[in-house]
Amino acid sequence: MAAKQQKKNAFYAQSGGVTAVINASACGVIETARANKDKIGKVYAGRNGIIGALTEDLIDTSMDSAAAIKALRHTPSGAFGSCRFKLKSLEQNRREYERLIEVFEAHNIGYFFYNGGGDSADTCLKVSQLSQKMGYPIQAIHVPKTVDNDLPITDNCPGFGSVAKYIAVSTMEASFDVASMAKTSTKVFVLEVMGRHAGWIAAAGGMASSDDNPIPIVILFPEVPFDKDKFLAAVKQKVEKFGYCTVVVSEGVHWPDGKFLSDQGLKDAFGHAQLGGAAPVIANMVKDALDYKFHWGVADYLQRAARHIASKSDVEQAYAMGKAAVQLALKGENSVMPTVDRTSNKPYRWKVGVAPLNKVANVEKMMPKNFISKDGFGITNKCREYLEPLIKGEDYPPYDKNGLPKYIRLKNVGVPKKLPDFEL
Amino acid sequence: MAAKQQKKNAFYAQSGGVTAVINASACGVIETARANKDKIGKVYAGRNGIIGALTEDLIDTSMDSAAAIKALRHTPSGAFGSCRFKLKSLEQNRREYERLIEVFEAHNIGYFFYNGGGDSADTCLKVSQLSQKMGYPIQAIHVPKTVDNDLPITDNCPGFGSVAKYIAVSTMEASFDVASMAKTSTKVFVLEVMGRHAGWIAAAGGMASSDDNPIPIVILFPEVPFDKDKFLAAVKQKVEKFGYCTVVVSEGVHWPDGKFLSDQGLKDAFGHAQLGGAAPVIANMVKDALDYKFHWGVADYLQRAARHIASKSDVEQAYAMGKAAVQLALKGENSVMPTVDRTSNKPYRWKVGVAPLNKVANVEKMMPKNFISKDGFGITNKCREYLEPLIKGEDYPPYDKNGLPKYIRLKNVGVPKKLPDFEL
Numbered sequence: 102m103a104a105k106q107q108k109k110n111a112f113y114a115q116s117g118g119v120t121a122v123i124n125a126s127a128c129g130v131i132e133t134a135r136a137n138k139d140k141i142g143k144v145y146a147g148r149n150g151i152i153g154a155l156t157e158d159l160i161d162t163s164m165d166s167a168a169a170i171k172a173l174r175h176t177p178s179g180a181f182g183s184c185r186f187k188l189k190s191l192e193q194n195r196r197e198y199e200r201l202i203e204v205f206e207a208h209n210i211g212y213f214f215y216n217g218g219g220d221s222a223d224t225c226l227k228v229s230q231l232s233q234k235m236g237y238p239i240q241a242i243h244v245p246k247t248v249d250n251d252l253p254i255t256d257n258c259p260g261f262g263s264v265a266k267y268i269a270v271s272t273m274e275a276s277f278d279v280a281s282m283a284k285t286s287t288k289v290f291v292l293e294v295m296g297r298h299a300g301w302i303a304a305a306g307g308m309a310s311s312d313d314n315p316i317p318i319v320i321l322f323p324e325v326p327f328d329k330d331k332f333l334a335a336v337k338q339k340v341e342k343f344g345y346c347t348v349v350v351s352e353g354v355h356w357p358d359g360k361f362l363s364d365q366g367l368k369d370a371f372g373h374a375q376l377g378g379a380a381p382v383i384a385n386m387v388k389d390a391l392d393y394k395f396h397w398g399v400a401d402y403l404q405r406a407a408r409h410i411a412s413k414s415d416v417e418q419a420y421a422m423g424k425a426a427v428q429l430a431l432k433g434e435n436s437v438m439p440t441v442d443r444t445s446n447k448p449y450r451w452k453v454g455v456a457p458l459n460k461v462a463n464v465e466k467m468m469p470k471n472f473i474s475k476d477g478f479g480i481t482n483k484c485r486e487y488l489e490p491l492i493k494g495e496d497y498p499p500y501d502k503n504g505l506p507k508y509i510r511l512k513n514v515g516v517p518k519k520l521p522d523f524e525l
Numbered sequence: 526m527a528a529k530q531q532k533k534n535a536f537y538a539q540s541g542g543v544t545a546v547i548n549a550s551a552c553g554v555i556e557t558a559r560a561n562k563d564k565i566g567k568v569y570a571g572r573n574g575i576i577g578a579l580t581e582d583l584i585d586t587s588m589d590s591a592a593a594i595k596a597l598r599h600t601p602s603g604a605f606g607s608c609r610f611k612l613k614s615l616e617q618n619r620r621e622y623e624r625l626i627e628v629f630e631a632h633n634i635g636y637f638f639y640n641g642g643g644d645s646a647d648t649c650l651k652v653s654q655l656s657q658k659m660g661y662p663i664q665a666i667h668v669p670k671t672v673d674n675d676l677p678i679t680d681n682c683p684g685f686g687s688v689a690k691y692i693a694v695s696t697m698e699a700s701f702d703v704a705s706m707a708k709t710s711t712k713v714f715v716l717e718v719m720g721r722h723a724g725w726i727a728a729a730g731g732m733a734s735s736d737d738n739p740i741p742i743v744i745l746f747p748e749v750p751f752d753k754d755k756f757l758a759a760v761k762q763k764v765e766k767f768g769y770c771t772v773v774v775s776e777g778v779h780w781p782d783g784k785f786l787s788d789q790g791l792k793d794a795f796g797h798a799q800l801g802g803a804a805p806v807i808a809n810m811v812k813d814a815l816d817y818k819f820h821w822g823v824a825d826y827l828q829r830a831a832r833h834i835a836s837k838s839d840v841e842q843a844y845a846m847g848k849a850a851v852q853l854a855l856k857g858e859n860s861v862m863p864t865v866d867r868t869s870n871k872p873y874r875w876k877v878g879v880a881p882l883n884k885v886a887n888v889e890k891m892m893p894k895n896f897i898s899k900d901g902f903g904i905t906n907k908c909r910e911y912l913e914p915l916i917k918g919e920d921y922p923p924y925d926k927n928g929l930p931k932y933i934r935l936k937n938v939g940v941p942k943k944l945p946d947f948e949l
Contacts, residue, residue: 182708183705271827274830275826278602278826278829282603284606284607311927311929378805378821398827399804399821399822403699489927493927503917504836504916508738
């Protein structure tokens with residue numbers, strides 16, 4: 102019994118906005134834990150992130166077959182449900198930490214794997230301190246994930262490469278389209294992409310253009326305060342030279358005073374405030390000033406869910422991060438995050454590294470200044486060198502006979518509860 | 526010399542909104558013409574559709590290699606440029622027809638292949654009457670294309686199947702995403718798709734859900750006058766049952782009085798009218814009435830340009846229509862359009878048919894009533910049976926080492942002009 106007690110179970114949960122490849126990390130965690138059954142018991146997943154731990158809403162992943170777990174690798178979204186929930190500090194809400202310990206103890210959990218971005222790293226860091234601060238032995242490992250690509254230390258964040266590929270491919274395709282139409286119809290296409298604080302995803306739009314295949318693209322970064330006149334001049338110049346222009350606008354683009362472009366005080370016919378996007382604002386602006394016909398699109402969730410065009414290197418790295426997290430736990434590590442360490446650009450080479458969580462949590466990595474071209478509307482070769490390997494390769498999901506991808510839905514069988522209910 | 530003169534050249538042009546596979550039809554036309562060099566001379570493409578013919582702006586496709594022409598099969602958009610330009614009737618604008626004959630004569634053109642939708646079929650029909658009405662011997666064949674899927678007689682229109690696949694896959698992916706987020710964040714995702722008059726593309730969103738993998742989807746068709754209360758009740762019921770809901774809204778959705786939902790009299794802070802989409806209107810409506818967190822996307826050009834996820838059957842049929850057009854011309858036909866004739870549903874079988882152009886031009890095929898479910902928010906099994914074969918199979922483009930598709934840009938070398946300029 103004592104020996105059996107020593108083999109601890111693991112907790113795994115997904116946090117924040119989901120991605121095309123966060124389940125590939127889940128797959129890496131679960132498959133690696135299963136390969137180490139002598140050391141790790143069951144993997145319990147939190148239903149809807151840390152909330153699952155607090156409410157003792159645990160999923161017994163062992164009820165799903167090896168084939169089902171394998172299929173996570175090619176399934177977008179968060180298979181166990183995600184959450185937007187940040188633990189307060191121990192001092193502010195001791196009750197939540199005591200509850201976590203209760204749940205972990207009740208289910209013999211000794212490993213905590215948390216899969217998310219900056220906020221989630223903070224949650225993971227707080228959990229990692231349970232051992233030291235409250236005497237409960239836990240090893241907390243953060244598994245990096247975020248389309249925002251803003252975690253420090255790691256070369257990139259799993260999830261980003263696939264969004265970047267989707268945006269690069271879509272920008273290229275839409276640009277080919279508008280180029281065909283420009284003579285008598287649409288001359289400007291505006292695509293809005295994610296990225297409230299950093300322009301990483303917008304930058305990926307710039308990859309659609311290359312020396313071999315130049316495409317007139319104007320990128321609007323959140324890092325560059327919006328200058329209407331300069332922007333309109335840039336669009337006009339491209340349309341005059343190429344006949345058309347594609348604008349990739351980050352949702353976070355704002356005026357010099359910090360106000361978002363999308364927040365333009367729109368009111369409907371009844372005077373109700375309406376939430377719009379940045380793309381229609383930009384499109385209307387082009388129409389009003391230059392009288393070019395336009396179309397606009399907003400990729401929104403399509404971009405981060407687009408597993409059908411995921412980047413191969415992104416899928417591999419997402420899986421590798423999940424696998425490495427378990428290996429780090431088995432080595433006795435706590436309060437760390439595996440990282441992608443780039444060792445060479447051409448050819449692209451990387452290895453798994455490790456970072457202490459207190460250097461990760463609450464640190465935001467912005468786009469380097471030398472990734473944005475001098476005029477503020479494009480990307481530099483340095484940026485291209487960085488992005489290219491991340492969007493390289495395809496990793497197509499299998500398709501069903503009905504023409505749709507075979508994305509898995511797990512059984513997600515609940516673990517019987519042992520504790521009284523807990524109010525969040 | 527007389528014998529050589531008998532071998533006529535062909536004119537090919539692209540018209541209307543371009544698609545992911547219209548170039549596959551171009552490929553079918555050019556490759557089949559090249560395979561019949563004993564009967565057909567050069568293929569001249571019109572730069573920007575019929576405008577290229579009127580302005581004598583012809584492209585010599587023989588200047589592009591076999592490999593380049595082959596690559597058209599996997600390249601979206603219109604390689605020669607498209608146009609929105611409808612010929613007036615002979616009675617209304619005889620000058621344009623005389624000009625066409627001048628240009629055709631100057632370049633020894635005896636075959637006219639026009640690749641487009643309903644309006645383009647009308648243009649093609651008018652050109653086909655040149656022989657009879659003006660004594661110029663021409664064989665005009667229409668090559669069907671339109672994402673709207675509204676041409677009569679043919680089972681479907683090349684271009685539609687690929688949009689349908691893109692929308693089905695994207696709806697599935699975004700639905701998986703919102704399902705993951707629903708516990709603490711987004712509960713409703715709204716996706717706006719093309720289709721101003723007919724709901725074919727919106728219907729494709731319904732394919733994301735199946736008996737094996739049920740997804741709560743509410744579809745808003747242009748065929749069904751918008752009923753706000755009924756719609757909100759449908760969304761509420763889905764969210765209460767599944768925890769989340771995806772809304773696929775056609776751009777053509779309108780109120781019972783015919784006014785588009787997207788036309789809501791939006792004014793910005795300065796009182797300027799703003800053109801918005803239907804998706805933000807629907808999303809704001811859900812927020813106001815039900816207080817669910819939402820996200821919305823507008824696929825716009827991304828959907829019709831998405832060659833990266835084209836349907837295999839669509840690509841095959843697009844190519845087959847181009848090939849058949851040339852074969853019909855070689856058989857001496859005029860004023861016809863090749864069609865896709867469905868001969869069996871399960872397994873899906875089809876063959877190439879032929880329709881007289883006067884039965885095609887200016888006839889719009891709407892969605893059959895029995896394709897829309899009784900509540901007006903979904904698709905029937907009859908609709909599924911129709912759509913399923915059209916989105917079946919994948920036909921991936923090759924990718925470059927930089928992670929982007931290898932889409933071809935032709936040289937598009939102009940044919941030396943022989944005539945004076947012509948004012949459009």
